[in-house]
Amino acid sequence: MKRTTSRWARIAALFFMACAVGACGLPRSGPGKKEIFSGSVMKEGDAFVVSVNDRVTRATSVTPVLGFSSDFLNAGQVGSDTIRSGDTLALTIWENVDDGLLADQGNSATLLEEVQVDGSGFIFVPYAGRIKASGNTPERLRQIITEKLDAQTPDPQVLVTRAAGDGATVSVMGGITKQGVYPISRPTRTLSAMIALAGGVTVPTEIAQITVSRGSQTSKIWFDDLHTDPRLDIALRGGDRILVEEDKRAFSVLGATGTQNRVRFETQTLSAIEALAQVGGLNSNLADPTGVFVFRNEPEAVARAVLGRSDIIGDQRFVYVLDLTEPNGMFEARDFAIRDDDTLYVTEAPFVSWQKTLSAITGTLNPLANYSTLVN
Structure with missing residues (x-):
């Protein structure tokens, strides 16, 4: 009888020790769904937690609009034989x-x-x-x-x-094959012709941006738009500065994904599903497809449109929730636009937490079991 009581005492001790291990903070990649939702303004936080739907997707589809100002667009071509200072x-x-x-x-x-x-x-x-x-x-x-x-x-x-002399030249810099100072002549009086003379761009054309500075004025366009919209092939002026560079927008990705990093945009527009694909998708051993979150600061106008409220003042913190297991979940993720400085976070599945707890318990029990064997 005494031996049976001692055995039950050891089992009880092991049980309480296992509970203590389970209550301890186990390693994980970030907060869980419950913790994120607790940050809502409806509870104890200061962020609006919003489930993504068609209306939210339309309200947040804000992409950078690039284009030349009217001063650039309305400037006529300089006569190729007009004499200028410096010629x-x-x-x-x-x-x-x-x-x-x-x-x-x-x-x-x-x-x-x-x-x-x-x-x-x-x-x-x-x-x-x-x-x-x-x-x-x-x-x-x-x-x-x-x-x-x-x-x-x-x-x-x-x-x-x-x-052509110093007064009829343009400087071409950045992601260009042959950076340098080039004269404005009859064949190179427009932007596209001057870029061609410099050997073309060296950065991926889909995310290449062209900035033209003229005096105190500066305007920027996408390189692809230069070929789709003839109006953007503006006339050049002596002293213009042309800079070709890669799009600098980026988003951060954390949690149960293929990588955790700050990632540059690879296209002019990027959806949530494309962003996940760009980082290797969800980690099939860890990810919870019902817990895909996008953290973002929204300007006042967008915040009002998303919430349908007119009393919002100033920029607001938002957490957008994507559930890929819903019937339209993949479509919503495909249509929801990722923006510059967004944070894309994927939570771990509940099973992973249980697995970590059990592993911790098992790791605790094994040395105790060995000790018990030695005692016996």
Whole structure:
């Protein structure tokens, strides 16, 4: 009888020890569903916990809109032969006399090479003086110089040629094959032509962005839109700066997924199901498909639309709930848009918690059982 009582005492001790182990905090990848729901404003938290449906999907489908301002779109193409400050000109002047003003003895032609247009747009021509060159075509400048010289030498003939200079260049930088400074010439007066001259983009075209800076103005577009919308192939201006770079948007993924990391967008738009696929999907040994959560700060306008309330003031914390086991759960996840700085979190299945508890209990019982055997 005494031996039976002792055995039951050992069993009771083991039971209470197992309970203590189960009550301890077991290792896990993050909070459970119950803990997340307790953060709702309806309970003890400060976040709105919202189940995703068609209405919520429409209200939150906010994607970055990129495009050029009207100043860029309405700018006409610069004439390919318009002279600008910084350009270099070559002047050839023929005089219809043996002893001309400019030509050497025995020569009828005078060549003035590399005549630089100064910052004010002027050039200097001997006997013609200081002449305004910028804004004129080579033909018009030829006429002006001829008129100036005609009063001093009979029937002068003038030829003006222009080479692109510092005043007619564009800098191309970033994810481009050949970064550099390129002249605006007849074939490269538009954005797409200039990018082609620089060898094209080196980043994935679907997430490539083009930023054009002109003076104090800056606008950005998607590279793909440049080819689908002809209006975006804007005319360039001297001094424009073109930057090609990869989309910098990213989301964080945590919990029972194929990876836990900060992940860059691989497409212009990204749905929840695509985001899961991008990180290897749900971990089939750990994940609870009823507990897929998206954490986000929503601006006031979106928060009002999601909640159907007009008393919301300022940005709000939201937790969106996706249940992939519902009849439309996969469709909802396919349509729900992930945005920049979102946190995608997948909870562990209840079975995993039980399994961890049992493993902890088993690990506790084994040494005790060995000790009991030694005692016996």
